[in-house]
Amino acid sequence: MAEALNSLYKHELIYRRPWTSATDVEYATAEWVSWYNHQRLHSALGHVPPAEYEAAYWAGGTTSTTVPETVLQNS
Template identity: 45%
Template structure:
C-alpha cells in the first residue's frame, strides 16, 4: 500500500506522536516537578494552569515567537479573509 499525506493511518500516527510529545512535556514540567500531590483537585488545578500557559503565554519559535492562541486566531482570520475574496 502506498503511503502519503492523504493516508489516514499516517495522519493518526503523526497526531499520536504530537500528543505523546505534549504529554511528555506536561509530565516533565508539572507532574514530576511540583508533586507529590495531596489531592486530585490539586493535580487538576495545576493542569489547568499549565494548559493556559501552554496555549496563551508560551512563545513558540517555529510559528514566529507568538503564542499558539495567537497563531490560531490569525489562521481563522485569514480563512475569513479568503472566504470574503472568494
C-alpha cells in the first residue's frame, strides 16, 4: 500500500512540473497531503474525506466497514 501511495503522490504532484528547490517540493507536499486527507472523497468510505470519516468513527464508535450516519447527513 505504501508503494501505491508513493506512486500516486509522484504521478499527481512531482512529475507534473519542474521543481526549482527542495523548499518548493516541501510546501507542495504539505498541501497535497492536506488535500489527500481532508478534501479527497474516498469511495470506500461513502464518498467522504478520510479525516472526516475518522473523526466520526472516534466520535460515534462505528465499525470500519460502515459509514456513520452523521457523516452521511452532512454530505
